[in-house]
Amino acid sequence: MITLPSEQLHLPTAAELPDSDDTPVDNELQNDTPNILLEILRWIWRDRSDWYWGVDMGIYYEPNLEQPEQSKAIVPDGFLALGIKQRRPDEGGRSSYPLWQEKILPILVLEVGSKTYNGEYDGKVTDYTAFGILYYAIYNPFSGKGSHKERQFLQVYKLIDGKYELMPLVVLTEGGRMAWLSEIGLGIGYERGMRGDWQRDWLYWYDRSGVRYLTDAERADRExxxxxxxxxxxxxxxxxxxxxxxxxxxxxxxxxxxxxxxxxxxxxxxxxxxxxxxx
Known part of the structure; x- marks a missing residue:
């Protein structure tokens, strides 16, 4: 678990912290995947205001009082925080997620595997374990190919007694897989679907029975x-x-x-x- 600094110190605010490291993402799916999940959450929890889903946003955990831009952060492809005071602090929204300001640790982080190795299975496991983040999901679009030959398409870990344990995936009727996240009240999983003109296995949210929540486009089509x-x-x-x-x-x-x-x-x-x- 991380330890937050004393509130008596003048800590940098989200506005003072960098909101971009100018590093391009490795593949298109690192942008599309967490944004699909965000889109669906906005509908599932449309009547709730106590949650936040960050996409490619810095979670700042150690402030640098002299040089705020040098404050330490991790930047998962997506993360979910529950129990926050407000969904949007102002009309500009969040530019970063400083833990000393938010005071709520994300309950789930998502990493989308990159074609070039990026530490999803070791270094980041260590980082998120140290943070005490309950769920860690790795979505690997390159599963079964090249250096990712032995990797699964989706792996979901739960922190139990200070150690991540791989969760079993439930086989779905549509041929996909899902892990039920009881503390969140949702399942995260995948199945084949269309995103515009792009057909492939996508990540989705599911209910307890394994029924998939629809995207905005799918709901519009059904309506x-x-x-x-x-x-x-x-x-x-x-x-x-x-x-x-x-x-x-x-x-x-x-x-x-x-x-x-x-x-x-x-x-x-x-x-x-x-x-x-x-x-």
Whole structure:
């Protein structure tokens, strides 16, 4: 566990700390993956304000009082903090996550494996263990290839008695895998899906039963489909109602014609001295 400095010191604020190290990410998935998870969380927890999901943001843990820009930080591809006081401190949002200011340690960190080795399986394990972060997830898009041949597509660790232990993954009906994070109340896992025109295995959030939460685009597509189906059903019902109305009108017209013919016949019979009621 890390130890935060005394509040009596003048500690650098988030505004005084660097929010970028100008280092390009190694691959496109390091940006897309955590942002998909953020997008889904915004919908799942749309009525909550006590959480924060950071993407490629510095978690500052050791301030440098003389040179704030030299303060020590770790920068996971994504992280989740629960129990924060406010989702957004001001309209500019967060530029960094200084622990001495936030006072809430992230409960989950996510690393997206890079093509070139970047310490996800050793150095960062040591760092996050020292921090005391409960869950550590590694999503490796290069699983089974080259130097990543023996790596799993998704590994989720839980800190138990000061040591990370690999969690078992539940096999999902759609062919993916999921680890249930009980302290968060969500599962994190993967399955094959489409992101725009890009089809591959993506990371998603799941409920306790292993049902995947949809992305914004998927929800919009389903809502559009449901609306179209409702409109088709309405049009069909209106067509049936129109057919029934026409059939009723046609039947009434036939009945009316029959009555007129009967009355005409009765009038003729009376004109020649025959009572139609006696026939």
């Amino acid at each position: 559009k489909l449901a609306k179209e189906e409702a409109e088709r059903a309405k049009a069909q019902a209106e067509a049936i109602a129109q057919q029934e109305k026409l059939a009723k009108e046609q039947a009434e017209a036939i009945a009316q014609q029959e009555r007129q013919e009967k009355e005409k016949l009765a009038a003729y019979l009376r004109s020649i001295g025959i009572n139609p009621d006696e026939i």
